[in-house]
Amino acid sequence: MDGSSQSSLAIRTENVCRHYQMGQALVRAVDGISIDIRAGEFVALLGASGSGKSSLLNLVAGLDRPTSGAVIVQGNNLAALSREELAKYRLHAVGMVFQSFNLIPSMTLLENVELPMRFAEVDRHEREELARQSLARVGLGERLAHRPMELSGGEQQRASLARALINRPKLLLADEPTGNLDSRTGSEIMELIHSFNQSLGMTVLMVTHEQALAEKYAGRMAHLADGKLIDDLPNASASARPGGAL
Amino acid sequence: MKLYDVTDLAVRNLRESAFRNSLTTIGIAVGVASLVAMLSLGIGLQQLASRRLQKSGLFDTVVATSRRDLRNFREQREDGPPPANSPALDEGARQKIEHLPGVVEAYPDIRFVTEVRFEDKPHLTMVAGVPFSAKNNNDAFDGMQGSFFSSEAVPEVILQRSFAEELLGITPKPGADSTNIAELAKPLLGKELTMRYAERTELPSSVEAAGGAAYSVVSRQQVLKIVGVTDLDPESMRGAARARVFLPLKLAQSLHVMQPSDTRDPSFSGAPTYPSISVRVKDPNQVPAVEDEIKKMGFGAFSIVDATRSMRQFFAVLDVFLGIFGSLALAVASIGIVNTLVMAILERRREIGIMKALGASDSDVRGLFFAEAGAMGLIGGAVGVALGWTIGRIINFGTNIYLERQHFPPAQIWSVPAWLVLGAIGFSIVVSLLSGLYPAARAARLDPVQALRYE
Ligand SMILES: Nc1ncnc2c1ncn2[C@@H]1O[C@H](COP(=O)(O)OP(=O)(O)OP(=O)(O)O)[C@@H](O)[C@H]1O
Ligand SMILES: [Mg+2]
Numbered sequence: 001m002d003g004s005s006q007s008s009l010a011i012r013t014e015n016v017c018r019h020y021q022m023g024q025a026l027v028r029a030v031d032g033i034s035i036d037i038r039a040g041e042f043v044a045l046l047g048a049s050g051s052g053k054s055s056l057l058n059l060v061a062g063l064d065r066p067t068s069g070a071v072i073v074q075g076n077n078l079a080a081l082s083r084e085e086l087a088k089y090r091l092h093a094v095g096m097v098f099q100s101f102n103l104i105p106s107m108t109l110l111e112n113v114e115l116p117m118r119f120a121e122v123d124r125h126e127r128e129e130l131a132r133q134s135l136a137r138v139g140l141g142e143r144l145a146h147r148p149m150e151l152s153g154g155e156q157q158r159a160s161l162a163r164a165l166i167n168r169p170k171l172l173l174a175d176e177p178t179g180n181l182d183s184r185t186g187s188e189i190m191e192l193i194h195s196f197n198q199s200l201g202m203t204v205l206m207v208t209h210e211q212a213l214a215e216k217y218a219g220r221m222a223h224l225a226d227g228k229l230i231d232d233l234p235n236a237s238a239s240a241r242p243g244g245a246l
Numbered sequence: 247m248k249l250y251d252v253t254d255l256a257v258r259n260l261r262e263s264a265f266r267n268s269l270t271t272i273g274i275a276v277g278v279a280s281l282v283a284m285l286s287l288g289i290g291l292q293q294l295a296s297r298r299l300q301k302s303g304l305f306d307t308v309v310a311t312s313r314r315d316l317r318n319f320r321e322q323r324e325d326g327p328p329p330a331n332s333p334a335l336d337e338g339a340r341q342k343i344e345h346l347p348g349v350v351e352a353y354p355d356i357r358f359v360t361e362v363r364f365e366d367k368p369h370l371t372m373v374a375g376v377p378f379s380a381k382n383n384n385d386a387f388d389g390m391q392g393s394f395f396s397s398e399a400v401p402e403v404i405l406q407r408s409f410a411e412e413l414l415g416i417t418p419k420p421g422a423d424s425t426n427i428a429e430l431a432k433p434l435l436g437k438e439l440t441m442r443y444a445e446r447t448e449l450p451s452s453v454e455a456a457g458g459a460a461y462s463v464v465s466r467q468q469v470l471k472i473v474g475v476t477d478l479d480p481e482s483m484r485g486a487a488r489a490r491v492f493l494p495l496k497l498a499q500s501l502h503v504m505q506p507s508d509t510r511d512p513s514f515s516g517a518p519t520y521p522s523i524s525v526r527v528k529d530p531n532q533v534p535a536v537e538d539e540i541k542k543m544g545f546g547a548f549s550i551v552d553a554t555r556s557m558r559q560f561f562a563v564l565d566v567f568l569g570i571f572g573s574l575a576l577a578v579a580s581i582g583i584v585n586t587l588v589m590a591i592l593e594r595r596r597e598i599g600i601m602k603a604l605g606a607s608d609s610d611v612r613g614l615f616f617a618e619a620g621a622m623g624l625i626g627g628a629v630g631v632a633l634g635w636t637i638g639r640i641i642n643f644g645t646n647i648y649l650e651r652q653h654f655p656p657a658q659i660w661s662v663p664a665w666l667v668l669g670a671i672g673f674s675i676v677v678s679l680l681s682g683l684y685p686a687a688r689a690a691r692l693d694p695v696q697a698l699r700y701e
Contacts, residue, residue, distance in 0.1 A: 063603060064695045084607055091605025102600045102698065106262050116604045118251040167605070 010203040011037040016069035029055035031227030044218035052227040053207040095164030099179035101156040103148040110144040134162040154185035174206040256617035270586040277579035278630025281572030290660035292561040305530040311546040348532035354520035364439040374489030375498030391431035392474035399496035404474035409490035431475035444504040580681040587685030599697025608690040615686035623678025627671035
């Protein structure tokens with residue numbers, strides 16, 4: 001569990017597999033992927049639909065367990081954690097955003113952002129203040145009492161980003177965060193994520209379809225096909241962007 | 247998660263599908279209401295029966311008699327001093343008995359057969375003195391026509407139904423409906439009747455010296471006002487010696503009516519003795535002890551064995567049966583809880599997935615569903631108790647209307663003690679939590695990856 005010797009290593013997967021048994025057929029959603037991601041890196045996961053991007057992301061998120069192989073995040077082998085420990089890991093170590101935002105429709109934005117702090121047993125008064133600050137940071141300071149349905153897609157995704165970051169995780173996992181947004185709104189979200197990566201030193205692992213977005217923001221691009229890592233390259237054009245966009 | 251947050255989120259969720267959850271909660275409420283109504287009826291009937299038994303004086307009364315009357319019998323049947331040496335049952339003995347532990351009161355039985363004139367027609371009957379306390383603890387006087395004696399020694403009488411019929415010249419035909427007690431009492435209440443009796447007067451000491459009886463008998467009469475007519479028999483334990491005309495005990499004592507026991511003891515010249523003394527005991531369980539104490543004093547004593555024990559046993563069994571039937575409705579309601587919560591899991595699949603992705607643990611999710619089940623149990627239990635209470639009241643009200651039509655005194659056949667209220671709500675919560683066990687476990691085990699896959 002001691003990660004000091006590889007303090008710069010945020011995520012390491014070792015020949016990780018996730019297979020699904022579908023009747024007679026075996027679906028190899030993730031099929032022996034080994035990848036190292038250093039702390040503070042911004043990595044884009046690219047690949048065709050069904051190539052296993054979400055499956056890999058869920059393994060890193062601790063939402064799913066590998067069929068074989070190891071996923072080591074900040075020195076912790078997730079396969080060795082109990083269900084309870086995995087929940088703690090998700091609560092404190094990772095923030096997640098999804099293509100479909102996944103805000104809870106019956107709750108206001110403030111309540112949605114407060115929710116992870118309820119699980120973390122943060123004091124009631126303290127967490128309301130933190131949620132306000134977090135929403136203000138993504139430009140939704142005036143929309144606290146609104147429900148998700150009353151917001152545009154871009155605003156919902158910003159709220160979902162505010163929620164993902166509320167427990168100050170070191171790792172942001174994003175599954176096609178711009179997939180449901182037009183390109184202009186998508187860019188706004190990408191700028192936000194990029195700024196968190198730059199200013200907070202947060203490690204970002206982002207699944208995307210769009211090569212162009214990956215090229216613009218990611219420091220590194222990993223390509224998957226049929227559950228295998230076929231290509232893993234540093235992004236020359238992104239490294240050319242000094243200090244990020246903001 | 248903290249308890250506040252669990253309850254807060256649970257209440258939010260309950261409000262989200264308020265209609266469905268209300269229906270489920272009403273189901274629980276009806277179950278609890280049926281349980282409460284059944285049990286309160288059982289408890290009420292039990293209380294009614296034991297009140298009646300207690301007021302009948304059957305099980306809390308010891309009758310003390312003097313054993314001197316037995317002196318003419320050769321055989322010594324009971325232990326204790328021989329009859330000739332046994333003490334006199336006089337005022338001093340009465341006071342001693344009254345001070346025994348567990349004794350509420352001890353009063354002399356004054357009863358005599360005499361002639362009563364009403365509208366110039368003579369009637370022969372047994373007359374008895376009634377202690378003023380009987381007003382509250384003999385239920386024969388609870389539902390009677392007219393009123394109880396206005397004070398302790400007034401010249402007033404209460405008549406038993408059969409004597410009222412005799413005065414009015416009514417002979418009830420066997421099998422026919424008896425006359426309405428209210429109509430029977432109407433022409434009699436407020437009227438006067440004259441009682442003739444033999445007064446026992448002490449003779450001056452000079453006459454006593456000459457030998458023979460130490461007292462003389464003077465014929466007297468007393469005018470009495472009819473204040474009440476009772477349907478029930480105030481002296482159900484007396485059997486054939488039952489009186490049909492009742493005087494205030496203090497009045498009867500002051501008249502110094504010649505008692506049958508006086509003639510049996512011609513040599514006796516001291517204070518008047520009583521043929522027997524009725525001893526009222528606080529608790530039927532103390533009857534044997536009081537009876538023993540009185541026997542130790544040298545008197546005879548008898549009582550009827552406590553029959554309330556078997557009655558309590560009967561009602562315990564009855565309550566169990568009523569409880570089982572009442573719980574059936576709650577059992578059906580608990581299936582409703584399972585159904586509602588399982589539906590809520592299907593509906594909130596995605597939400598549960600989101601919460602897990604955000605870091606909710608299995609126990610957080612389980613606690614949430616538990617809290618929802620518990621809240622429905624609590625609300626359903628509280629509403630159910632109120633509903634059961636109302637149903638009980640209505641049954642009681644209806645029964646009393648019926649009783650009134652049949653000219654019976656009103657009765658409380660239904661009772662909701664505090665333990666039943668708290669017990670029913672607690673039971674409702676426990677049943678609801680048990681119903682929540684399966685749904686909560688299922689929700690906790692939900693795979694977040696599956697729950698979050700796009701539809
Ligand atoms: N629960 C499951 N049971 C069976 N097969 C599954 C399951 N989850 C994923 N798969 C299969 O695993 C493969 C990879 O799925 P995954 O969702 O990771 O793809 P993806 O790269 O994210 O695709 P997309 O770009 O469409 O989101 C697919 O073939 C999918 O059908
Ligand atoms: Mg996917």
